[in-house]
Amino acid sequence: MQTKATNRLVVIGGVAAGMSAASQAKRRQPDLEVVVFEKGPWVSYGACGMPYNIQDPKRPIEDLVVISADRFRNERGIDLHTDSEVIDLDLAARTVTFETSQGDRRLEFDQLVLATGCRPKAPSFANMDLPGVFFLHTLKDAKSIKHYLAEQNPRRAVVIGGGHIGLEMTDVLVARGLAVTLLKRNDAVPTGYPEPVATLVREEIGSHGVELITGSRVTGFTGQGQVESVETDKGSLPADLVLVATGVEPVVNLATKAGIRLGTSGAIAVDDQLGTSAEGVFAAGDCAEAYHLLTGQGAFIPRGTTANKQGRICGANVVGAGQKFRGVLGTSITKVFDMAVGHTGLMEAEAQQAGFAPQAIQIKARSRAHAYPGAKDIHVRLVFDQSSGRVLGAQMAGGEGIAKRLDVIAAALQANFTVEDLGALDLSYAPPFAPVWDPILVAANIARKKVK
């Protein structure tokens, strides 16, 4: 079958970026035919909420769906195909080929949005397919884990990987009553953080009874019928649930095959209007590069926030809005038990690599005013260029008030603030919410004295 519309947008991928792009394009140009292919059964779901859904046995997994497939079809007029994978892209013919129960079909497009997302890097572990060994990437994965927790009642979990999914799931599995071991190939837990911040997080994990094993390489899994152990170069660990969270990579196979240019990060290269190297083909979300505001380079930094923003801009640009995506700072926040840890902008090593002359200072402060009850520790590590004084990034960890303090730094980074500018900020103050010298100002004032 082959059909031809005078003006048809095809979107490949129906989670954050894809559905945002489809909705935005359709809203702006209601006579546009918008066809979305999503290989899974669900669309438009809050993937970042999966750990917390798993934490609560009573919540249906479908709670995470923000807008149902039927609403997209019936209320928004989007021709949405779920459980339907696009397997080929032909730029010359301007067609996509997708699988159906009646065989493969082709569909012509005028414009195309690639929103194929990312996927877990496939690690070379033996017996990855044993029941009880999971990734947590799609809603289907979340549902499987939840079902397994309910039906198999596992007692011992091993989480492999110290990134945000590994950390969040460690927290969640402890809350579900499991004994959890967190395994990391190297010593960097959490992944990417400088040691003085990372130490705080490891202490938090340890204080909740989690066994942390670093510098240990997994070779595979064993078990009869379901997983029973994780095999490592340092021995065997009993486990009746394993989560593999060893990182993700952009899904670019369709793009690559079609000759669409990738960036140095391995994700699809896009211009500031999210156009790819192919005429009329856009990319948005985790499969696309995002311009990094500090390095000036394209980066692969998958984030729900970025996917939503890019999806919307991409959808607008399909119908000629000419909107620009400004770029990213890599802002991230993760709950780890009673602590939040996060960062925005560059770590020192990244800043060095990007050609800055970074220096970092770290302070410990309280989250509330002197003598106000309930205050928690807040650790702020501020990275700045020691010759220009420009703020380059921050990493923070603490018991409260971390996420939005990172956002203050994110605003400062977008504004190209120096530490001097940062220290001048007129921040809100009342005893329940901050000390009179907010930790951000304390850090900025110390940094200011180190600028040469």
Added chain:
Amino acid sequence: MQTKATNRLVVIGGVAAGMSAASQAKRRQPDLEVVVFEKGPWVSYGACGMPYNIQDPKRPIEDLVVISADRFRNERGIDLHTDSEVIDLDLAARTVTFETSQGDRRLEFDQLVLATGCRPKAPSFANMDLPGVFFLHTLKDAKSIKHYLAEQNPRRAVVIGGGHIGLEMTDVLVARGLAVTLLKRNDAVPTGYPEPVATLVREEIGSHGVELITGSRVTGFTGQGQVESVETDKGSLPADLVLVATGVEPVVNLATKAGIRLGTSGAIAVDDQLGTSAEGVFAAGDCAEAYHLLTGQGAFIPRGTTANKQGRICGANVVGAGQKFRGVLGTSITKVFDMAVGHTGLMEAEAQQAGFAPQAIQIKARSRAHAYPGAKDIHVRLVFDQSSGRVLGAQMAGGEGIAKRLDVIAAALQANFTVEDLGALDLSYAPPFAPVWDPILVAANIARKKVK
């Protein structure tokens, strides 16, 4: 008595600005003679913490003192005179006259810092001096209120005024078990806020059993030996504790008498290095004007944060550092029961007056992600210039995450962001801390469409 040092700094006022200035100057130039006069018995205390100290019967009031007078004397080498009021300033002779138990004395200075603070506006109520009628301005006031609560066990309180002190003390007195009536001469509760935000706060107050009476003018108080009622133009209200919180004014009598120029706001005019119109005389904190970053005018906006910043800069400039105080945005946050309400930058009316073409939009959002438990409502009102799109201010109210979201706007204001810039921010996201579209971004995206 008259003494003369070759290099002596005299500081009048020993709370936030005064002690910061004194400490900073002494630290930078240890051979400088630094003399501080504070008319009260305590120095360097966190005045903003007084309501919360009063809330807890077990905490000594002295908890609020950050650094004791003795530490300033012994560890920092500051010649600190407490319970010592300066009653005259002679610029020609370069002397201050201060009271002592042995009579008035004069002291020469080379440089002077005026950190005389603000004081409650004296309202013309009859029988203001009845026991049980209080201001809450100094630590002495706080101690008196606390003592009265403990000894007299008052049951019915009337709070007069809807500013932050009135609101905080309403909250605190309810927590202490009193039945509280909040009285306001006009309808503006909380003072200064646009109606759609103010309504939310009044609902919060009402839901905690507080009787709110607006449009009612107080004439005075009656009672035998202690206050028993508040008399208003609409009748009499029983009360055995009254808090008068009807606003403050800068303390400028010494400055005025000495011929030092005041600004249009009524506070002492200062340049960007906090110098006054008199050579070698600086002013900092509540008695001084602060340059408003948006209006470009001097403003009287007393804040502990500003006093601390100005004090430090002022102390550095006394010894020639030439530091500049950037200015203020009027950022403010207040806890009102389970709600926080605050603002930064300009309200619409202020923006209009400052020559902008303001427009405001208001949104309601949740503080955490879709389906994450424990989320609270967040209301964001964003004020922007409808021709340039420049962000002019924000008012927010809600159950959590208000203070630091205001700080994101404060950073945006200092950076002269447009609503477009604001909407591009790479803010942190994880389900426990924010929705994937943070309320700030939602507001910015709506505002963006209204810019002409």
